[in-house]
Amino acid sequence: MRKLGLAAAALALLGACAQPTAAPTREALVERGDYLVNNVVLCGDCHTPMGPNGPDHTRHLQGAPNLTTVSIPIPWGEVAPPIAGLPANYTEEQFIAFLQTGVRPDGSHPRPPMPPYRLNEDDARAVAAYIATVPRAEENAQQN
Template sequence: MNYNIKIMFWIPLRPWAGLVCLTGALTLGWSAETAVDRGRYLTEEVAKCQECHTPRLETGELDRERWMKGAVLNFQPIQPIPGWHKTAPDLTSSSRLFQKWGEANMVKYLVTGLTPAGKPAGPPMPAYRMKEEDARAVVEYLKTIK
């Protein structure tokens, strides 16, 4: 590996990194003033939930009209994985899942990684271990999506 190329690549980023350190953090248009804002940030920018839970248009773009309404997954494992789900469920507040589980179980799921039945989510869904405050913020955001 040519380490000189790697080092040269990072040199232009050093002033930017210094600016970030001096200013604390960049918001990049996101504000965490409310639980809903924090939940939106965690859902869309950190966990990227919409990538699986939002249907896509024929162009491959996310369908904003059906945001988080559940979708058929457009990827599969190379080798069979037991319990693999081919769809991602609807996470909107009007969904059957949200109504069946309720807010408390949604929060518990994000904190423990376990469904109300005590089972882990099937792949490809990762088992999140969020802080309760963050999990509550995510659920507050999901409640705003109809």
């Protein structure tokens, strides 16, 4: 009898562990992505053009010339492309994979100073969901 009770308790515990955790709503994902992009991974430091007071928020993630310089001869990305509304030619799933691996959909790697992010899947999904909501400026629209 005691054994049965234990087995039942173990089964109940297993059942509790197996409960799928509710997937976050799209709204919650976007909110977390907003926090990550604008407070943690700071994509806008390079992908938003600089104004006299720092990144020009009216052109959030619309792409910018790379103003950083290096004193060592390495291949260097000269422009941080627009990523608002998703980078050109990426599906959202491809963008999520990129944020987890640093590898483009075609297998190539962006040049420095683009960081090779290794976000976990939850964070990558949040970042992509948020960036997908950022409107793409008119002058960049044809690139999508």
